[in-house]
Each structure stands twice: as C-alpha cells, then as structure tokens.
Amino acid sequence: MDIILKRYKTERKELIHILHEVQKEYGYIPVESVSAISKYLRISESEIFGILTFYKAFTLEPRGKHHITICMGTACHIRGAPKILEEVQRQLGIDAGETTPDRMFSLETVNCLGCCAIGPVAVIDGNYYSNITTKKINSIIKEYKKIE
Amino acid sequence: MKKINSPDKLIEWRRRIISETPSYEKTIVISSGTCGQASGSLQIIEAFTQELEKRGLETKVRIKITGCHGFCEMEPNVIIYPDEIYYIKLKPKDIPEIIEKTILEDKIIPSLLYQFSEASPKVSKLREIPFYKKQMRLLTGNNIEINPTSIEDYVALDGYQALSKVLFNMTSEEVIAEIKNSGLRGRGGAGFPTGRKWEICHKVDSDVKYIICNADEGDPGAYMDRSLLEGNPHSVIEGMIIGAYAIGASEGFIYVRMEYPLAVKHVMTALEQAKKFGFLGESILGSEFRFDIHLVQGAGAFVSGEETSLMASIEGRRAFPSQRPPFPAQKGLWGKPTNINNVETWANVPLIVNNSADWYSQIGAETSKGTKIFSLVGKINNTGLVEVPMGITLKEIIFDIGGGIKNDKKFKAVQTGGPSGGCIPKKMLSLQVDYESLTQAGSIMGSGGMIVMDEDTCMVDVARYFLNFTQEESCGKCVPCRVGTRQMVNILTRITQGKGEEDDLKKLEELAMTVESTSLCGLGQTAPNPVITTIRYFRDEYEAHIKRKSCPALSCKDLIIYYIEPDKCIGCMLCKKNCPVGAISGIRKEVHIIEQSACVKCGVCMDVCPSKVKAVSKYTGRKKDKILKNDSGNRMKK
Numbered sequence: 105m106d107i108i109l110k111r112y113k114t115e116r117k118e119l120i121h122i123l124h125e126v127q128k129e130y131g132y133i134p135v136e137s138v139s140a141i142s143k144y145l146r147i148s149e150s151e152i153f154g155i156l157t158f159y160k161a162f163t164l165e166p167r168g169k170h171h172i173t174i175c176m177g178t179a180c181h182i183r184g185a186p187k188i189l190e191e192v193q194r195q196l197g198i199d200a201g202e203t204t205p206d207r208m209f210s211l212e213t214v215n216c217l218g219c220c221a222i223g224p225v226a227v228i229d230g231n232y233y234s235n236i237t238t239k240k241i242n243s244i245i246k247e248y249k250k251i252e
Numbered sequence: 253m254k255k256i257n258s259p260d261k262l263i264e265w266r267r268r269i270i271s272e273t274p275s276y277e278k279t280i281v282i283s284s285g286t287c288g289q290a291s292g293s294l295q296i297i298e299a300f301t302q303e304l305e306k307r308g309l310e311t312k313v314r315i316k317i318t319g320c321h322g323f324c325e326m327e328p329n330v331i332i333y334p335d336e337i338y339y340i341k342l343k344p345k346d347i348p349e350i351i352e353k354t355i356l357e358d359k360i361i362p363s364l365l366y367q368f369s370e371a372s373p374k375v376s377k378l379r380e381i382p383f384y385k386k387q388m389r390l391l392t393g394n395n396i397e398i399n400p401t402s403i404e405d406y407v408a409l410d411g412y413q414a415l416s417k418v419l420f421n422m423t424s425e426e427v428i429a430e431i432k433n434s435g436l437r438g439r440g441g442a443g444f445p446t447g448r449k450w451e452i453c454h455k456v457d458s459d460v461k462y463i464i465c466n467a468d469e470g471d472p473g474a475y476m477d478r479s480l481l482e483g484n485p486h487s488v489i490e491g492m493i494i495g496a497y498a499i500g501a502s503e504g505f506i507y508v509r510m511e512y513p514l515a516v517k518h519v520m521t522a523l524e525q526a527k528k529f530g531f532l533g534e535s536i537l538g539s540e541f542r543f544d545i546h547l548v549q550g551a552g553a554f555v556s557g558e559e560t561s562l563m564a565s566i567e568g569r570r571a572f573p574s575q576r577p578p579f580p581a582q583k584g585l586w587g588k589p590t591n592i593n594n595v596e597t598w599a600n601v602p603l604i605v606n607n608s609a610d611w612y613s614q615i616g617a618e619t620s621k622g623t624k625i626f627s628l629v630g631k632i633n634n635t636g637l638v639e640v641p642m643g644i645t646l647k648e649i650i651f652d653i654g655g656g657i658k659n660d661k662k663f664k665a666v667q668t669g670g671p672s673g674g675c676i677p678k679k680m681l682s683l684q685v686d687y688e689s690l691t692q693a694g695s696i697m698g699s700g701g702m703i704v705m706d707e708d709t710c711m712v713d714v715a716r717y718f719l720n721f722t723q724e725e726s727c728g729k730c731v732p733c734r735v736g737t738r739q740m741v742n743i744l745t746r747i748t749q750g751k752g753e754e755d756d757l758k759k760l761e762e763l764a765m766t767v768e769s770t771s772l773c774g775l776g777q778t779a780p781n782p783v784i785t786t787i788r789y790f791r792d793e794y795e796a797h798i799k800r801k802s803c804p805a806l807s808c809k810d811l812i813i814y815y816i817e818p819d820k821c822i823g824c825m826l827c828k829k830n831c832p833v834g835a836i837s838g839i840r841k842e843v844h845i846i847e848q849s850a851c852v853k854c855g856v857c858m859d860v861c862p863s864k865v866k867a868v869s870k871y872t873g874r875k876k877d878k879i880l881k882n883d884s885g886n887r888m889k890k
C-alpha cells in the first residue's frame with residue numbers, strides 16, 4: 105500500500121487516482137487500504153467510503169476469477185441485451201453485481217462500452233465478444249466452466 | 253530528438269518525416285480500434301506480420317495499424333494501397349491468400365469484398381461504398397492514415413501547424429474571433445457557441461485558469477469521442493493547446509471514462525509525445541506560452557459528464573452537480589475560471605484555424621455549422637460512425653448512408669440525444685439534422701447517438717429503458733430527479749407488465765413536467781424527454797399496453813408468449829435441446845410443445861429454430877389469450 109501511496113502527492117485530487125490503482129492492484133478496495141489512504145491524504149475514512157461507494161468503478165469485495173461484463177447500452181438493449189443478461193444470471197445463479205459462492209465468476213452490467221455497432225457485447229476477463237445471442241453466451245460460459 | 257522550438261523547425265521536421273519514410277510498394281492498413289479488436293483485428297495483424305516475414309516481404313509491404321474507420325460492422329477489415337482495395341470481415345485464414353493474390357499478383361479476391369446484399373454488386377474500393385459516399389469526413393477522415401501512437405504520422409499530415417500559426421501569428425483575441433466567426437457550437441450536448449464561451453472565460457481576470465476536455469461520453473449508444481481519442485488523439489490535444497492560448501489557461505485536463513481503456517492508453521502516449529517534442533510544457537514551440545495537460549480517469553458515473561459534477565470529480569470528490577451560476581467560466585475548478593468543451597468540439601479547432609472561419613462557416617446549416625459525427629446503430633443495415641455536414645436529413649442518414657432497416661423490417665423511430673433526447677417517428681424523416689430542428693421535434697442533438705428502431709422495438713420499453721437509466725444514474729442530490737424519475741420508472745414498468753391503469757399517461761405527463769422544471773442539473777431537467785416524445789408520437793402503443801394488455805411490437809416479456817406452430821414444426825428437437833429450463837416437450841419428428849407455465853421467454857427456441865422452418869411465433873393480446881386457453885384446455889383433456 106505504501107508503495108502505491110508514495111507515488112502520489114498528499115492532495116485530495118489524487119484520491120480517485122489512488123482508488124483506481126488499488127482497485128487494479130487488488131481487484132477490489134480492501135478496508136485496510138481505506139484507512140491508509142485516509143491517513144495519507146488526511147480525509148476521513150467515512151468520507152472516503154462515501155466517495156468510493158458513489159462510483160461504480162470501485163468494489164469493496166473481491167471479484168470472481170472470471171469477471172463478466174454485459175453491456176446494457178441502448179443499441180445493445182434493443183438488440184436483446186436484457187435476454188442475454190437474464191440467461192447469464194440463470195446460468196451462474198447470481199444477479200448482476202454478485203459473485204458465485206465458489207468465487208469463480210462475478211457478473212456486472214455497464215451502461216455502454218461504445219461498441220454499439222457490434223452489439224450485444226459482453227466482456228469476459230478483458231476479451232470482447234460481439235453480436236452475442238443467448239445460445240452463444242451459453243456456450244462461451246460453458247467453455248469457461250470447462251477450463252476450471 | 254530535440255524539442256521543436258520554432259515554426260521553421262516544425263516545417264523542417266515534417267519534411268524530414270516525409271522524406272525519410274521508406275517507400276513501400278504496398279501498404280496494408282488495418283483498423284484496430286476497440287470495435288476492431290473486439291472483432292479480432294489483433295489476430296489479423298499477427299497473421300499479416302507472420303506471413304510477410306515468412307515470405308521476406310517486410311521491406312516491400314508495410315503494415316499500418318490505425319484507429320476506427322467508422323464502418324465498425326465490417327471489422328476486422330483492411331485497406332490495401334495504392335489500389336485502395338477494401339476487404340472486410342477477415343479471418344486469420346484469409347491472410348495467406350491475400351498476400352498470395354492481392355499483394356503479389358495484384359488480383360482482387362471477390363469473396364472478401366463488400367456487398368450490400370446478395371443482389372447488389374461487389375465493391376472493391378472503400379470510397380465507392382454507399383456508406384462512405386455521402387459522408388464528409390473532416391474529423392474522422394485522417395483516422396485511416398494515422399497510426400494513433402505515432403506523432404510523426406500526425407505531423408506529416410500538417411499536425412500542429414495550426415498551433416504554430418496561432419502562437420506566432422495571432423493574438424488570443426484574434427483566435428477567439430476566428431472561432432466565433434466559424435459558427436462552431438459545442439458538440440457535448442447543448443450546442444453553446446464555442447467562441448463565445450472562450451471569450452467569457454478569456455475576459456475574467458485571474459492568475460490561474462483551467463481548460464477541460466470532456467471525454468466522459470456517458471450517452472449510451474454514442475462513441476464518436478472514443479473513436480477520435482483512440483484514432484487521432486493529437487487532433488484533440490492540439491485543439492486544447494490552441495484553446496488554452498486563446499483563453500489564457502496554464503493547465504488542462506482530459507477526463508476520460510474508464511470504460512474506454514484503449515482511448516486512455518492512446519491519450520497517455522500522445523501526451524507524453526507532445527511533451528517530449530515541446531508542444532506541451534514550458535515555452536511551447538519556442539514561444540513564451542506554457543501549458544500542460546493531465547489525464548483523469550472517470551470512475552463509472554453518468555452524472556460526471558455534467559460539467560459541474562465533472563469538476564467535482566477531478567477535485568477528488570463525489571460527482572455531485574452544483575447550482576449554476578456561477579458558471580465554470582467564472583468559478584470552476586478549485587474556484588478558478590474554467591472552460592470546458594467536448595472532445596469533438598476540441599477536434600474541430602485545428603481544422604478551423606488551418607482552413608479559416610470562412611471556409612468552415614460554409615459547411616452545414618444556417619445556425620449549425622460544420623460536420624457532426626453520429627453513431628448510427630440499432631436495427632440498421634450499415635452500423636457505424638458517420639460524419640455528415642449538418643443540415644442533412646434524417647432520411648439521408650438512415651437510408652442512403654445507413655442502407656435502411658435490417659432484415660427488411662419497417663422503420664419505426666430514431667432516438668437521438670441519448671437519455672436527454674427523444675424518439676422521432678417515421679413521419680418526420682425529412683427533418684433536417686441541426687440543433688434547432690431536433691429541439692423543435694422534442695429531441696436534442698446531444699452528443700450524436702442515433703439509435704434506429706424497427707417494428708420489433710416497443711416504444712414503451714424504450715421509454716422505460718431510458719428512465720430506468722437516468723433513475724439509476726441520478727446522483728440523488730435533488731428530490732425531483734431522485735424521486736420523480738423513480739415514480740416514472742415504476743409506472744412505466746407497470747405498463748410494460750400489463751398492469752397499467754387508465755390515468756397512468758396523465759400521471760406520467762404531470763410527473764414529467766415537475767421533474768423537468770424543478771431539477772437541479774441537466775440530467776433531471778431532460779430526463780423526461782424520452783417519455784414525453786414517445787407519448788406524443790406513439791400514444792397508441794401505450795394505450796395498447798394499458799387498455800388491451802398487449803404489446804404490438806411483441807417485445808414486452810409479460811405480455812407475450814412463444815408458441816410453436818403445429819403445422820410448421822418438423823420435430824427436429826433443436827429447441828428442446830437448447831431450452832435452458834426444459835419447458836419444451838416432444839419427440840423426434842413430432843410436433844413440439846412449449847409448456848407455457850414453465851417458459852421464461854428467453855427466446856432461444858426462436859433463435860435456434862432453422863430459418864427454413866421458422867415454426868416459433870410470438871403472440872400478444874387476444875391471440876395470446878386464445879392460445880393459452882386452448883393450451884390449458886388440451887391439458888385438461890389429457
């Protein structure tokens with residue numbers, strides 16, 4: 105944590121940069137890190153919690169080994185994204201924003217990934233999948249389950 | 253490489269870049285923006301690289317990796333120069349053949365060419381494709397020629413010449429006058445005249461001033477800013493430096509949403525290069541002007557695109573909007589005068605300086621000058637980014653450029669302006685696209701999202717989608733927006749579930765008025781637009797949901813059923829195998845039946861039913877009731 109903090113000035117404007125880096129490093133924001141940041145920037149812990157829960161980028165819980173993002177942008181919506189989301193939720197037995205009990209998969213939705221011409225779009229571990237159908241997403245998830 | 257510290261050195265550098273570029277017999281341009289990479293462009297690049305190496309052609313044939321060219325649906329694609337041959341939807345296995353035939357023997361491979369439909373002719377050159385013909389790609393045209401990670405590519409195309417001209421031949425007042433005369437208006441939503449905005453900030457007396465590039469692009473369905481930043485980041489940076497000089501700012505920020513990792517990467521690289529060569533930092537191009545730009549990443553909140561929230565976010569606080577006035581030009585970042593413009597607005601600036609305000613003001617419509625980039629998406633044949641002169645009609649964009657509606661369906665509406673915009677119906681297709689006309693139609697220009705909807709799109713569901721979006725993204729600071737949008741979503745959801753009541757439309761209209769007139773920021777003030785326009789133009793659809801509990805577009809899940817037509821089903825068992833909940837029964841070669849009480853309406857059965865058979869139908873309203881009644885009757889008999 106100290107190594108991360110040292111790279112930043114002790115100014116408030118660094119807070120969101122720091123949170124981004126912690127999220128990237130750990131995959132979530134560990135509670136301990138909040139107190140370290142609080143001391144470093146002299147912003148109260150409760151205020152930091154208020155800020156980090158305001159932004160969707162930050163999570164207080166670790167994500168699954170495979171992280172699935174489903175785009176819910178307008179173009180994806182009218183091309184069937186809600187059905188895709190429902191199917192993934194059914195396959196994994198979790199809602200968007202949750203992680204499977206075995207910590208294998210976590211699922212989230214996003215407002216728009218800006219790939220509107222090739223929607224519906226899903227991203228798994230940074231890999232984009234375009235023009236997906238319920239059938240296609242099923243076999244993709246099965247593949248991931250098989251690897252494990 | 254030393255810093256470029258005078259206009260002459262810049263000209264000399266440009267000359268050297270051009271003369272030192274080795275000449276190649278052929279150049280393969282591979283588009284590799286986010287859409288391209290999502291469709292496999294990285295594998296195509298690798299295949300080309302390996303194949304060229306294998307055959308020892310690296311010195312004869314050059315690979316150029318660029319950002320997005322706009323026709324995203326055709327990704328991964330390549331253009332092969334000098335003949336400008338355009339190959340689409342490539343797979344790695346196509347590459348050896350391309351090298352063999354097109355590169356070595358100058359032969360065209362017909363199977364890789366673009367073709368609008370099976371009946372239309374194949375087109376070999378990019379610019380002859382109807383999608384590109386009517387466009388005017390002033391901002392996006394260079395994307396084809398620029399490797400976005402190479403500042404040399406930008407300089408070779410006269411990059412930073414506008415900056416040089418401004419720093420050494422123009423006063424800040426002259427720059428502002430030029431932008432004012434061009435008629436440029438903000439591309440981020442409201443269309444405020446850019447020159448006037450700069451002037452206000454310029455005139456405020458202050459030791460420190462800031463400028464900001466708004467690259468939060470939160471409007472779902474719009475991605476032109478991503479494409480500009482990914483494909484030609486220096487054009488935005490040059491525009492910002494010119495703006496900073498005109499306004500007298502010493503520091504700038506680019507606020508990029510975190511959902512755009514590639515844009516973040518390319519902007520970061522471009523900023524480092526601009527610093528290295530002396531376009532940013534102290535004594536820019538050897539002048540007395542100093543200016544620096546920092547990159548800030550958003551953190552996933554739609555409201556942070558609103559200017560006052562965005563500034564709060566840069567300062568390290570929650571992205572809450574604040575009351576205006578004071579406007580950012582008076583009291584912005586850390587209380588200092590701040591000028592904020594959208595990505596596309598900034599990208600227009602070097603263009604105007606290079607070509608003159610007179611030239612620019614001849615493009616476009618009466619009150620809306622220049623071009624605008626739209627993302628033409630949804631149920632349309634040619635999806636992608638299109639750049640057109642303002643004043644063009646919706647019909648030209650959707651039918652001439654977009655090629656009409658997918659699968660020969662009927663056009664129903666086009667949604668412009670995102671969550672703050674509205675739906676424009678068929679009867680208004682001849683509407684001119686400019687700020688005023690769109691506002692009059694009840695929608696807005698917004699950032700340029702254009703989502704085309706066909707007969708299968710339910711307008712009540714679209715309204716619910718947008719209201720749900722704004723309700724979730726409402727920051728909660730003011731009551732009308734927080735509570736009002738929630739009540740509207742509740743009513744709309746009820747309607748789509750078939751639980752609508754007689755006076756729901758009246759209630760919606762009243763709520764819309766309140767939210768519109770009493771919300772604190774633009775998010776709430778414009779949130780009701782999708783509801784107001786859909787009620788105005790598609791009242792019959794609302795009434796069908798409310799009065800007849802039917803969804804004419806066969807889209808609302810609770811109001812439809814899937815049904816296997818007994819006279820069409822061939823008993824192939826595909827649907828049965830694929831149904832995720834085991835709701836389909838039947839044996840091979842016999843008619844299959846959906847158990848309606850178990851069906852979750854995911855639609856997989858319809859997707860997998862062979863296209864020659866098409867035995868699965870959707871029903872709503874009275875027909876649906878009849879089938880359900882028969883169904884349960886049959887079961888009783890069993």
Ligand SMILES: Cc1cc2nc3c(=O)[nH]c(=O)nc-3n(C[C@H](O)[C@H](O)[C@H](O)COP(=O)(O)O)c2cc1C
Pocket residue numbers: 437438439440441442443444466467468469470471554555556557558559560592593594595597598699773774775
């Ligand atoms: C809720 C809300 C979201 C906005 N999102 C964006 C955005 O993503 N990008 C943008 O450029 N402007 C956005 N705006 C508009 C900005 O507040 C501001 O007007 C704009 O950045 C000014 O730039 P321009 O004059 O170049 O258009 C938004 C406004 C509102 C009310």
